[in-house]
Amino acid sequence: MEFTHFDGRGRARMVDVSGKGDTVRTAVARGYVFMKPETLSMIKEGRIKKGDVLAVAQVAGIMAAKKTPEIIPMCHNITLAGVDMDFRIIDDRNAVAVEARVKCTGKTGVEMEALTAVSAACLTIYDMCKAVDRDMVIKNIQLIEKSGGTSGDFRREEEVPWEK
Template sequence: MELTHINEEGRARMVDVSEKLDTVREAVAIGTVSMKRETIERIKEGTISKGDVLSVAQVGGIMGAKNTPQIIPMCHPIMISGCDISFRIDVENNKIEITATTKTVGKTGIEMEALTAVSTAALTIYDMCKAIDREMVINNIMLVKKSGGKSGIFERKGL
């Protein structure tokens, strides 16, 4: 398999996508933040002193998606046509599950934006709750689905 982000000299390059066709592209990524039961309960009750944790994390995740090219070196700046972040509080397992869905119409994929959205939302949860729980763990950030472009559809099996 050819590495597309390496030039003839073996150095990093940004891939030229000018010849690609615009297609509708969508990506879904997930991740989790594990924490103490007390932290989960306080998030649910809205008693974290910094405010509504999941509302702030949702905005943080969207901001992360929008700013992906500023933090991932070879990422193309693309026009994001949609980004949604959702959360599921799993009290039994002391974790919050994060899902990010990103969409665009363009020449290159939107997977990095979905992954960055999940990562930023998870980091925001950590930041909002670190005063009461420094043992939180951010886990299992992964792409679960993508569609559009030359490579077509990808769906992670076994989830």
């Protein structure tokens, strides 16, 4: 098995996908931001007051999905067909769960777009709350599933438990 991002001499390259077909591809990624209980409460209250940390994180995630090829050097620049972000408050763990679903019709998968969207949303949550909680930790950013493409579908067998 070879890293496809390296050519014969070991140099980085953007892999040639011109021989691949245009198929519908999807990817789902998840991640978590752990924080103090007070911070989570403030996010929840903020949402009620419409000073919505998660509304900003949602926009950040969607915009970051489009910016993926500028952030990840060997990633192909592709046109995305759709991006969906979802947030869940996990009260008993003092965490916010972040999920991104990305879709495209193209020659390469959208795993990196989904993972980048989750990362950007988590970073945005950190940024907006850091004045009250610098100890927050971003955890377990992972690909949950992907479909489409010649490498076949992927479904993570066991999600890395968010409590870890």
